[in-house]
Amino acid sequence: MADKLISKIPDGPLAEKWTKRKSEIHLVSPNNKRKLEIIVVGTGLGGASAAASLGELGYNVKIFCISDSPRRAHSIAAQGGINAAKNYQNDNDSVYRLFYDTIKGGDYRSREANVYRLAEVSAAIIDQCVAQGIPFAREYGGYLANRSFGGVQVSRTFYARGQTGQQLLLGAYASLNKEIAAGTVKSYPRHEMLDLVIINGQAKGIIARNLVTGEIERFGAHAVVIATGGYGNTYFLSTNAMNSNGSAAWQCYKKGAYFANPCFAQIHPTCIPVHGTQQCKLTLMSESLRNDGRIWVPKKMEDVLKLRKREIKASQIPEEDRDYYLERRYPAFGNLVPRDVASRAAKERCDAGYGVNETGLAVFLDFADAIKRLGHQKVAERYGNLFDMYEKITASSPWEEPMMIYPAIHYTMGGIWVDYDLQTTIPGLYAIGEANFSDHGGNRLGASALMQGLADGYFILPITINDYLSHKFAEPKTDTSAPEFDEAEKAVKARIEKLFSIKGKKTVDSLHKELGLIMWDYVGMGRTAEGLKTGIAKIQELKKEFWANVNVPGEAGEFNQELEKALRLADFLEIGELMARDALNRNESCGGHFREESQTPEGEAQRDDANYMYVAAWEYKGEGVEPELHKEPLKYEFIEVKTRNYKD
């Protein structure tokens, strides 16, 4: 079955691959586009931009989201910015450098051709967004402003205060609204995809639950696009929104789409630390803060102890007693090392006992120097809303005392396996944005998620999908009374009935918290073979407990948030196991995946290129059966694969 993993990467020089592929792709004439239907699931940056662009092309698009409005998708919470190789700063940036930084940042576990294309279309994204009226930050001359971000040495990040994701999403949502008004896109808010329908081996529709009425509904199309984001909420506590989930992607996996590199989860270094047991989610503080903020812990244990007892304040600790550990360990990049490196360094200091809050799981992010150097106004302009947000949550002002931060699960690089056209192993099923695996390898650089979502949605999918649809325009509309729809609907209804029938003693949230703890302890920042095996056993046990002892109150035929959560948790339990399985298989440290067995004497991550330079693509084999691993070898023809070095 390994022949399903055909990446379809065009041959020829790197810089000409996308042009070459575009010239090969079949077109669909405007009168035929009108006959074709496309389902897009998810309305974040990927889904909204894809649906709007496909609508503009003349396709009939149906778009689904679980929120009350497409504008609530979690892309909205991205703060810091979006990368683009514009070289507006004259700092010698280029498509090649953005490509190179992204491949290197991903620790050489992504495809050269995909990443190059991402860098290639990045500039057009900014043009598109400005044309839509997105109020990016400007210089006094009226030109666009940039800031720098982790893992790079140029300033290529465009931003709208600390609300870049919001503004980009509102832009894509506005384009979507334009198409809804034009009648090319039909919007289905408060609908959750619960299954994928396959007819003759091709994706032909979905089963969705109307979250207001509880009805199970059928939708047919000529192609289906999954744009439902990542599965970070497997950990319960993460920076993801409460309703973000991996279920749509997981249903595709269970219907035959391969799932790639599930163990690659990003742990973001700058989040507000956990405050207590009643917490339900973690709040991210933008990486852009590391541009001007300096990260440190005390050098002396006595200062640490006094801080924990609140006998002294951080600002009272003299300069010479502070350990700016990122600047010390990585002089060339300092506080701007990539996220995985910064997170592990924070964990290292806290594990050594230098954590600065009561739980021992926090480090300082200090702006005192920046305020001195830039002045209050400049700092407020750059980070004002982030400072406010921090103060609202913690009741402590970053203007007076440094922020306290700690790493948290933030993004998942793994996802549904796709070829160069973003098509999955199921014909007619596409995956874009965070939902696919393709561009970030083992670690995503800051300000690249927005770039990838919009690259896929505006400029890649609307071109590549034509190749598939060019063979479909003679086919009639999908008949949703086909037996395949009957069967899928029956299975969904049976799953829901089963959940209600259990009437157990545990709430969905309490079980999800248990899963989160297992994931953080055994599939978290430091992983070992033994720990992962224990983790898998514990997850399997918890899955049994869930199906025997969960309590889902209410009824199926009504607005029922507990049922929504239970359906998602059922999938998280399986996703968590596959993450652990993949982490166990990958006996190397790479990007966000750190195997303690595989490190240098200085404690840096050690890759094993001889054995693991491949994409791990997992195939579902049935309930209770071990999934099958397929390997897509990664070939680096154009760059030299090196050990990542952020020291000099």
Added chain:
Amino acid sequence: MEFNLKIWRQKNAKAQGHFETYHIADIEEEASFLEMLDILNEQLIREGIDPVAVDKGCKSSGPVSFDHDCREGICGACSLYIDGRAHGPDDHVTTCQLFMRHFKNGATITVEPWRSSGFPVIKDLVVDRTAFDKILQAGGFISVRTGSAQDANNILIPHDQAEKSMDAAACVGCGACVATCKNGSAMLFVGARVSSLALLPQGRPEAARRARAMVAKMDELGFGNCTNTRACEMECPKGISVEHIARLNREFLKAKFSE
């Protein structure tokens, strides 16, 4: 901390609603308002499992439904009317950024959904805000096709003007302005969008059409008029200024004269 929670319960859009009062204890000061509701829901579900586990006096219609998602003040999903104020007693926050330290220990807290004919109740504290989507579909966009744009730096926008546009664009679409307004007016929401685009050169070609269409849709959907009480500005979680309503009025009048 402990509280008495007087919460609006309504089974669905057609059912008659009523208040139920619950007692909740052992809440951390650091807990957010929505985390407190999560804990209440755990309690209410447990009551269904094992009634002894919950304090007396706690009759239950099951867990309380409420909209929420990002829990960091940006998605605009959360929408609770708490002790007579949209998003509760703290200034310029969404409900998810409201913390229990803002309440007196032992207080009785009243929680209601947004009340507006434009936002019918779906269940308990959840309302239907698709009217906002419809207003934006009427014209809250710039008609640019993917691929048509020129180089981004060909459009120069003075720093302060971009900042002003951003002030308006910060709207999260939560609906607090409507819920707060005695007339149930959506002028701040509409003003923010119209103003944000009208301030930018890219937004000018369609400015007249946009103002006309969005105002017409707002009226059609039953939102009230603005009588300049500025309550919306006070309760807007993003502090969006009524200056944008003034700009909407100017754009609307200009559009009328250009007809």
